[in-house]
Amino acid sequence: MEQIRRKRRKAFVEEKACVACGCCAKVCPVSAISVWKGITAKVDQSKCVGCGKCAAECPASVISIREVEA
Amino acid sequence: MCSGMSGIRDQYPGGGSMKSEKKWYDYLWIASAAYLILGFFNIMFAWLGLLCFFIPLLISVIKGNKGYCNRYCGRGQLFALLGGRFGLSRKKDIPGWMKSRWFRYGFLIFFFVMFFQMLWTTWLVFAGASDLHQTVKLLWTIRLPWNWAYHGTLIHEGMAQFAFGFYSVMLTSTILGLFTMVLFKPRSWCVYCPMGTMTQLICRVKNKEN
Ligand code: SF4
Ligand code: SF4
Ligand code: SF4
Numbered sequence: 001m002e003q004i005r006r007k008r009r010k011a012f013v014e015e016k017a018c019v020a021c022g023c024c025a026k027v028c029p030v031s032a033i034s035v036w037k038g039i040t041a042k043v044d045q046s047k048c049v050g051c052g053k054c055a056a057e058c059p060a061s062v063i064s065i066r067e068v069e070a
Numbered sequence: 071m072c073s074g075m076s077g078i079r080d081q082y083p084g085g086g087s088m089k090s091e092k093k094w095y096d097y098l099w100i101a102s103a104a105y106l107i108l109g110f111f112n113i114m115f116a117w118l119g120l121l122c123f124f125i126p127l128l129i130s131v132i133k134g135n136k137g138y139c140n141r142y143c144g145r146g147q148l149f150a151l152l153g154g155r156f157g158l159s160r161k162k163d164i165p166g167w168m169k170s171r172w173f174r175y176g177f178l179i180f181f182f183v184m185f186f187q188m189l190w191t192t193w194l195v196f197a198g199a200s201d202l203h204q205t206v207k208l209l210w211t212i213r214l215p216w217n218w219a220y221h222g223t224l225i226h227e228g229m230a231q232f233a234f235g236f237y238s239v240m241l242t243s244t245i246l247g248l249f250t251m252v253l254f255k256p257r258s259w260c261v262y263c264p265m266g267t268m269t270q271l272i273c274r275v276k277n278k279e280n
Binding site: 061 | 130134135136137139140141146150161163164169174254255256257258259260261266267269270272273274277
């Protein structure tokens, strides 16, 4: 960690609009996103590498990739 | 950490299927495609479509999850394949109103009304009040002749009427799904799919209870 303040990219789900189809979970290379109780997708922030594959796949386009302080 | 990220990108170039080990249920799209084809030759196969109604409902009621959508739905896989691998999708965002609760629940209700109308038509044939229509109704309006797929029935003509009606429901939803697949993202149908909306609703209610 050469910088003091590093930015990392993470996926965020707009849970109210998620249709719980699970398309995101199917494409995540590190299994960081899964459908919780058939209601909404949730991201395991510690696993997510911010690749954006889930966001591209999501038919409802409710996932955004944002930079967060690491 | 950065090298880890690019490593993953290198490993999975160009999207498509990600996870290496495919499970048996990843091939259920074949069953969905076969279903539509079989109904073209013998309408009685349409009865099998009831599985796509009862399995998701049972999973959501008993297990309280959307396992059907998340794993077993062949129709979703078919759209993902055609729109993804075969590139038959513009991959644009679906318009906001189509993912609104209004539209999703509205479509669910509309779908149900049409479904009950179909059951009513079936009942009329069973009761002898109406003749069997050897047609498939597309988009709830266009009647297509489909008589070549009817080879008589052992039990009652009403059984065949239900098959025609059910196949109409399945074909109509496939066509809508293909349409939105091309216009928006491959699995756009999943946003307003009545089974998807209903199972999510059941999970909401069920998981609130606990
Ligand atoms: S951004 Fe990538 S790693 Fe993170 S949840 Fe989405 S697919 Fe998985
Ligand atoms: S793909 Fe989108 S809508 Fe479907 S479960 Fe994932 S976040 Fe929700
Ligand atoms: S939303 Fe409908 S089409 Fe999509 S996976 Fe679920 S049942 Fe299948």
